[in-house]
Amino acid sequence: MALLGNPFAGNIPRQMSEDELVQAIRVDIAGELEAIVGYEAHILATSDERAKKILHHIADEEKNHVGELQQLLSILNPKEAEHIEQGKQEVVAQQQSNFQLPL
16 A cells, blocks of 8 residues: 555654665665666557657656765765776776676
8 A cells, every 4th residue: 555645654763874874875776776667668568659758758867866866875975986986997997998808
């Protein structure tokens, strides 16, 4: 049953610690990604161009939310931002070697 009528359903009964907030932001990112997958699945499953156009727009908004939440996560947890940047650089290095595995 939906909890839409309860404005307090998502409230936490106390202030979160910094670590809990970081975890909550990760869960929020996962939720946004899940929404994107759902909207894109609906796009693939319909031939109605009106619906596709609107769903593409909504999916793009969710992608913006992912970016906003990732930036917030980087602000809240700079060490995590370092790991993310390191991962990006690893992929760039792989791309520059045309994704060739070392022998």
